[in-house]
Amino acid sequence: MRVPAARIVFSEGDRAQITAAATEILASGQLTLGAYTREFEDAFARAHGAPFAVAVNSGTAALEIILRSVAVAGADVVLPTNTFAATAFAVLRAGGRPVFADVSPDTLALSAATVEAALTKDTRAVVIVHIGGLIPEDIGEVEALCAERGLILVEDAAHAHGSTRAGRHAGSFGAAAAFSFYPTKVITSGEGGMILTADERIRDEALLYRDQGKAGFLGNVHIREGYAWRMSELHAITGLVHLRRLPEFLSNRARIAARYDAAIDDHAGVRRIQVPLGDVSNYYKYVVIPRPGVDRSSLRKELKERHGVGLAGEVYEAPLHQQPVFEEHAGGTLPVAEDICARHICLPVHSDMTDQEADHVLAALSAALRTLTLTG
Numbered sequence: 001m002r003v004p005a006a007r008i009v010f011s012e013g014d015r016a017q018i019t020a021a022a023t024e025i026l027a028s029g030q031l032t033l034g035a036y037t038r039e040f041e042d043a044f045a046r047a048h049g050a051p052f053a054v055a056v057n058s059g060t061a062a063l064e065i066i067l068r069s070v071a072v073a074g075a076d077v078v079l080p081t082n083t084f085a086a087t088a089f090a091v092l093r094a095g096g097r098p099v100f101a102d103v104s105p106d107t108l109a110l111s112a113a114t115v116e117a118a119l120t121k122d123t124r125a126v127v128i129v130h131i132g133g134l135i136p137e138d139i140g141e142v143e144a145l146c147a148e149r150g151l152i153l154v155e156d157a158a159h160a161h162g163s164t165r166a167g168r169h170a171g172s173f174g175a176a177a178a179f180s181f182y183p184t185k186v187i188t189s190g191e192g193g194m195i196l197t198a199d200e201r202i203r204d205e206a207l208l209y210r211d212q213g214k215a216g217f218l219g220n221v222h223i224r225e226g227y228a229w230r231m232s233e234l235h236a237i238t239g240l241v242h243l244r245r246l247p248e249f250l251s252n253r254a255r256i257a258a259r260y261d262a263a264i265d266d267h268a269g270v271r272r273i274q275v276p277l278g279d280v281s282n283y284y285k286y287v288v289i290p291r292p293g294v295d296r297s298s299l300r301k302e303l304k305e306r307h308g309v310g311l312a313g314e315v316y317e318a319p320l321h322q323q324p325v326f327e328e329h330a331g332g333t334l335p336v337a338e339d340i341c342a343r344h345i346c347l348p349v350h351s352d353m354t355d356q357e358a359d360h361v362l363a364a365l366s367a368a369l370r371t372l373t374l375t376g
C-alpha cells in the first residue's frame, strides 16, 4: 500500500458541478467579482459564524489587506517564527516590521508569554497562526494581553477552516482573519483567500483594497493604494462547491486523527500535539514529535522508500528567523520553535483517508522508528 503526502479530493459529482458552472460563467461574460464570489463569501461567513467575508485571490493577499486596513506601516508586528514565509511577507508589504516570536511547545502557536517577550514600544499588531488547524487553548490570554496593551490581534487562519475553540470558530478571535484556499489547504478554490471580520470598517477597507483602491467597482476614483486582489468567478465556484464538503472532511479527518492518537499515545518516545476535549481541529496537519536524536531525513526516507508513506510538509521545517530573506529581522534565538521545527513530522491526513491507510501509516512509523533506533 502507498499513502501519498497529500490528496486533493474533488468527487465526480463536485467536478461535474464545477464544470457546468464554469460553462455558464464563460457564457455569461461575468468572470470576476460576480454572483459566485458573493455566494462563496456568504457561505464561508455562515460556516464560521462571521458577520462579513471578503474574497480575494490568495491567503497572502487576505493578510496584506487586513494589515493595511489596520495601518501597521512603520510599526512592529509580532508573529510566530514557525509560520509560512507569506505571513512575514504580508507584514513587510503592508509597510510593517516583522518581529519573530517563540511559541508554546504544546500548541506550536504564540502564547501570551511569547508575545509579551517580543513586544517593543512600536508594536501595533500581533498575528497569531493556528498551526496545523489547532486554535491554541490559551488564545484567550493572548486576546486579553492585546486588549490590555491596545494591540490589534489578527488571525492567520490559513490552516484553520472549520476549526473551533470553546465553541468559537477560527476567524472570530482577532479584528480580522485571513484564510487560504491554496490546493494543499483543507478547502481549496485552486488559488484564493478570504477575509473574515466582524468590523464593518475593515470589511469596507478590504472591498476597496482588493480592487485597486477604487471607490466603486464601476468608477475610476482611486482612494487607496490597492492592488489586483480580486477573486475570479471560476475560482469562486470551485471554492463554493468544495466548501460544501467541509463538514464531511472535518469528520473524516477527526476519525483518522483519533486512530493516530490512540496509537501514538501507546508509543514510547513519541509525543503528539493534543487537541483539548470539545475543541475542533481540522487536522490540516497531524503533528508528531519523536524523541531527540531521531534523524528526520532518515525517518522520512525510510517511510517513503520502505513503506510507501509520504509525510506531509512540516509546520515548519525551518523557522523564519533563520531564513536568509529575513536576516535583517532575525533577532535572537527562539529555542522552542528551533527545537520543534528541527524535530517534528506531520503524518499524512487526507479528507477521504481510509482506516486501512491510517493503520498502514502507523505500522510504517513504528517499524521505521524501530529500524532507526537499532541503526542510529
Ligand SMILES: *Cc1c(COP(=O)(O)O)cnc(C)c1O
Binding pocket: 057, 058, 059, 060, 061, 083, 084, 086, 087, 129, 156, 158, 159, 179, 180, 181, 182, 192, 193
Ligand atoms: C498557505 C498559507 C498562507 C498563504 O496563503 P496563499 O493562499 O498561498 O497565499 C499564509 N499563511 C499560512 C500560515 C499559510 O499556510
